[in-house]
Amino acid sequence: MRWKIPKSGLIVLLFLVSILILYYSGILVPAENLAIKILSPVGGIFYRFGQKVESLWTPRISEEDYAKLESERNKLTAKNVELQFLSQENEELRKALAFSKENQNKFLIADIIGRDPLSAGYFVLNIGRDNGVLENYPVVSPEGILVGKIVKAEASVSVFLVPTDMNFQTAATILGKSKRGTSGLVKGEKGLGISMEFIPQDESVEKGDIVATSGIELNMPKGLVIGQVADVQKEARDIFGRATISPMLTYNNLSIVMVIVPQQ
């Protein structure tokens, strides 16, 4: 039996190969920019509509939880005021000691215009290399919480990976009882949660401790909050302990983020 194979498939494949050659040689950059300009706003509208539909599935918060959150917010407000005074004091002391100011990072505001068609852990931003975005730059929420790292930067769009994705990892510190902080490695857990590994056994880590970036990684500033310790697992026979981290926010609800561009 002879198979019937129409030629039009081959024509389309050849057409695709020629487009890819033009794309990777950079000739198609203006066309790409134009396509992104058209697709970005439409993508944003669809993305926000998808978020609204998803919120129908999201369970509503109970009155008990609401009261707990309200009390926590009030405590944090008081703490924030205290920290603002400390920051002012720190600034004055720096001036008095003629300390040079640390490099300030630049923040680029970006809209999320969609997600990767294959994996929900990758979010697409409407800014790219032309705006100064490069791979491994951190992405934070408007409140300054770390929400991911750039993994792909095209001319006018970029893709970032959220901390719950298993391909995400960054060096972090637990800000608990230990004054110098407990160092470890934060990793995504199959798209469902975050864990922190390589926690020394002798370090005291408790539920509720804040986890933030340690700053030892290139382009990743120190002190970006990742989440809170939800559970600690330490076995006497293991060299290191492990902690489960609960994220500070739901990444699916994000629509605007900021990319931190390090200043040289």
Place this chain on the structure above:
Amino acid sequence: MPRMERLEHFLRILWNALGVIFFGIMQAGFLQALPWPFDYLNIVFLAGVFITFAIGYSQGLWFAFFCGLAMDFFSYLPFGTMTLLQVLSVIAINFMFINFFTNRSLYSLIFLGFLGNIIYIIGLLTFNFIFFVLNLNNNLDKFLLWPNLAGLMWQILFSVIVLGISFFVFSFFGKKIKKIFY
């Protein structure tokens, strides 16, 4: 070509282009924001299968090609992967359709969608494996994990359901839908 015919031709191209953008963006913008397992619904693939089956091979091919290009802008995989995957799926579906199936029945459509989706998943894993080996992308393990595999199984089930529904919708509005693509 008379003026009215030219206008009609232009409107048809515009309509098809809007359709392609709609499906591509819908997949990346809307469906991916839905909760699991609905985020695994692959509407572009399904539309490609349906157009190839009910309207024509070349229409299906070009639809897959342009939708793939739109989706490539949203993908973490190297540019062109999504397009290649969509086009190869349509080629495989058409090959099976003209060589192994005799008619355009509901069972043929469902079976084609089922087989086509398996081919699509195998293609996806193969591309990821190649990128992993060539160190272009290290996401192979992502697709071999149970939540992802379970999601892809859901995708096959959704494909069968959506194609079944589409078949009945098409049998009611068939002529009007066909007009859009010709």
